[in-house]
Amino acid sequence: MFSLSWQLAWRFRRDKRQSGFISFISASSTLGIALGCFTLILILSVMNGFEQALEDELLNIIPHGEITAVNTQGLQNWQAIQQQYAQDPHVVFTQPVIKLTGLLQQGAEMKAVEVTAIDSALYRKSPLFKAIDIPDWPAFASKPHSIMLGSGVMKQLNVSVGDKVQLLLPQFGEQNQLLAPKSQWLEVAGSISMGGELDKHIALMHLQFAKDIVSVDSGAQALQFYFDDAFIAPLKTRQIGFSLAQHVYISDWTRTQGHLYQDILLVRWVVYVVLTLVIAVACFNIVSAQMMAVAEKQAEIAMLKTMGAANPFIIRTFVYQGAINGILGTLFGSLAGVVCAWYVSDIARAIEKLTGHAFLSGDVYFIDFLPSQLQWPDVIFTVSIALCLSLLATLFPAIKAAKIEPAKVLGH
Structure with missing residues (x-):
């Protein structure tokens, strides 16, 4: 039928x-x-x-999670925190950082950048260092007063390796009134090419030098985490932040790049x-x-x-x-x-x-x-x-x- x-x-x-x-x-x-x-x-x-x-x-390049100290003295006992979570099977890598927002000036050109101060010796083990080619890294590691700029930043400022740039950082008084910016001259040691909009804002400098500039007593303002699965970052970062006795800001990649x-x-x-x-x-x-x-x-x-x-x-x-x-x-x-x-x-x-x-x-x-x-x-x-x-x-x-x-x- x-x-x-x-x-x-x-x-x-x-x-x-x-x-x-x-x-x-x-x-x-x-x-x-x-x-x-x-x-x-x-x-x-x-x-x-x-x-x-x-x-x-x-997600193989940017940090998956970040905890940042609320006070200006920095993240207390960050070495112990780093050592503790180095044993966590979900944590691939942790690194201490200081993050600065300022203006880079070269002649008449100015560009707003987010500078991340890192430990250059420890950074060689980071997923970012493994994921992208940084041929100028030895020059940066050997010069404590140098800076690495994103390729987009270098193009907008029209600078090349070896040039001097002026970093202007905002200063605030006791009543939060805006003071004259702090100025620091840095030598461009090389460029970073991560792709997309990141190249137009990123800059790297040395952790020890940044600590002296902004007077972070503990030696680190924040800890960045890379996890084996980027999609567990929101939950895992909150767990880490809530486990600390110190007040911290908690952030992860879904807040910065989640769009x-x-x-x-x-x-x-x-x-x-x-x-x-x-x-x-x-x-x-x-x-x-x-x-x-x-x-x-x-x-x-x-x-x-x-x-x-x-x-x-x-x-x-x-x-x-x-x-x-x-x-x-x-x-x-x-x-x-x-x-x-x-x-x-x-x-x-x-x-x-x-x-x-x-x-x-x-x-x-x-x-x-x-x-x-x-x-x-x-x-x-x-x-x-x-x-x-x-x-x-x-x-x-x-x-x-x-x-x-x-x-x-x-x-x-």
Whole structure:
């Protein structure tokens, strides 16, 4: 009985006497479903690629968590804290820092920067040092009054290695009134290229020198943590901060760079909703095509009923006929989406080379290529939602076909 219903549905679909308008609506529904599946799989793969690139390129570089002393004397007993959490299996690396916000001046050019003072000997073990190439590091490590600048900062100040820059730090009085800034001349020892906006704000200097400038008695203002999983940083950093007797500020990467990750998640959900609606709209074309097909095939339906065809048989026949459009559209759209998702990075590079225009700028984003990572759950979700919507779209016209009364149709 299944094969007979399927053969009859296929014959109805391929009937050359079928109206050209019905054929057009039917083809457009197939094309719409295919386009929706293709676009959904492709964009979700690109979003997955951005998420993976964020984790690989950015979260391997920036600190995952940070605890900062509230008072100006610095973080008390930070050596003991560092030693304690060095035994934690989730903590990959800890380092003491002093963070300064000021202005760098070179001639008439000025640039606001966030200077991180580090222990140059300890910093060689940090994930940042391992993740990026810093050829000028020996020169920086050997000069205590030197500074490393982000490549974007050097470009904006128009300075090169060996130049002198003036660091201006804000000063406040006892009543928090603004005083004349503290000035310090530093030699540019090299540049750092981390990618994206970070290069336009970052600067590194020596911890001991910064301690003397800002009079941090303890030797460190904050401790930065790198974890084995960046996504446990909010919970783990809070646990560390709450365990300390001293009052501290608690921060993690979701506060400083989390907007990138939230943007990716937001776009993902928007894509899910919008393209699912695109597939649903395409399925409405199945309803229209099937309703017109039922109206056109009333005589054939009446003859089948007079020959003993039951209502379930009629329903199955028209469900199969409409489902063919959904199956074909889902199959071709999903296959095209999977193939394109595998090669979208190569396709984007070829288009960039051909047009001379880059899709992503390394000066703005943390990557300069279009990433893609195909995940099969996304493919399964897309195929499932397309097939379910296609089948649902066939039910109403099929039920209408089963309600046709042979006597009324054949009587005319």
